Amino acid sequence: MISAETYDDEITLRMLAAASDAYDMPINDLLVRFGRYWIVFAERGSFKFILDFTGQDLRGFISNLDRMHVGVQAVMPQAIMPSFRVAEDTAEKVVVEYRSTRTGLEPFVTGLFQGLAERFGVEADVQHLGWYGDASTFAILFK
Numbered sequence: 001m002i003s004a005e006t007y008d009d010e011i012t013l014r015m016l017a018a019a020s021d022a023y024d025m026p027i028n029d030l031l032v033r034f035g036r037y038w039i040v041f042a043e044r045g046s047f048k049f050i051l052d053f054t055g056q057d058l059r060g061f062i063s064n065l066d067r068m069h070v071g072v073q074a075v076m077p078q079a080i081m082p083s084f085r086v087a088e089d090t091a092e093k094v095v096v097e098y099r100s101t102r103t104g105l106e107p108f109v110t111g112l113f114q115g116l117a118e119r120f121g122v123e124a125d126v127q128h129l130g131w132y133g134d135a136s137t138f139a140i141l142f143k
């Protein structure tokens with residue numbers, strides 16, 4: 001069954017801090033790993049059909065991220081969704097703008113993109129390029 005429950009960010013942050021202590025791992029490293037793990041976790045469970053539906057390749061999947069989150073929001077009205085926009089798409093790289101009401105989740109996004117690259121069998125480096133205006137920008141560089 002899919003859980004449509006949401007938690008306060010406060011609880012998530014406390015859990016992260018506790019995990020960081022328990023594993024003696026910086027929170028940012030934990031967030032990268034959590035992002036990668038989330039994709040594997042979603043593939044194994046009831047979220048798989050959403051992943052399958054969202055896109056059959058990395059570029060297509062990323063360009064559908066907003067539509068997918070809007071769809072999920074319909075069944076989770078309390079969720080506060082991020083937004084992703086493809087700013088550049090070439091043979092060498094995809095540049096993606098990430099917008100959120102939350103701060104500090106960039107390492108999580110890095111891990112999610114790494115997990116997606118793995119899911120689609122693509123060898124790529126994920127770089128956080130920085131903040132430009134209200135957007136946090138990432139590059140997925142194909143090897």
Ligand code: HEM
Nearest residue numbers: 006042047050051072079080081082100101102105109112
């Ligand atoms: C089956 C797949 C997915 C589902 C069902 C899903 C659902 C959700 C939900 C419900 C939230 C909001 C949490 C809340 O406010 O309570 C969320 C947040 C988020 N999602 Fe997804 N998501 C999926 C895949 C992805 C993927 C592939 C990415 C890749 C970049 C992504 C990026 C994010 C980020 C960064 C957030 C954090 C919220 C923020 O930045 O403000 N999600 N997602």
